[in-house]
Amino acid sequence: TYSLVLVGRYVFDLAIDGLIQVAATSHPSLLKIPEDLEKYHALSRAPLLLNTCPTDQQFPPEAQTTADDIFAHGKFAPGYRREYFEGCMHGFAVRGDMGDVLVRKGKEGAFRATVEWFIEYL
Secondary structure (H helix, E strand, C coil), X not given: CCEECCCHHHHHHHHHCCCCCEEEEECCCCCCCCHHHHHHHHHCCCCEEEEECCECCCCCXXXXXXXXXXXXXXXXXXXXXXXXXXXXXXXXXXXXXXXXXXXXXXXXXXXXXXXXXHHHHC
């Protein structure tokens, strides 16, 4: 049983190829929207967690909405959840300013959500 939290591109590729059983990524990057989301939906069986934020040039709010349109409300049987951390920007989960209360809350929240996601699905 393997799981992975990395750059969105790698998480998606590994899940699509069936090499991981559970997927989680924070502020995903290097994805083609909507193509990669649609491909994941069609080919992957790995439950997907996306930790997102409002200021993200790699996965902006429009991409987040597209992900919800494709996966949410039971449209993806393996499981889908998107967490949203207000006041954060791309990179918050790995290099966020821990002196900023909202960023600290986002980083800790993304960590907690990811651990809980893995516990639920592994």
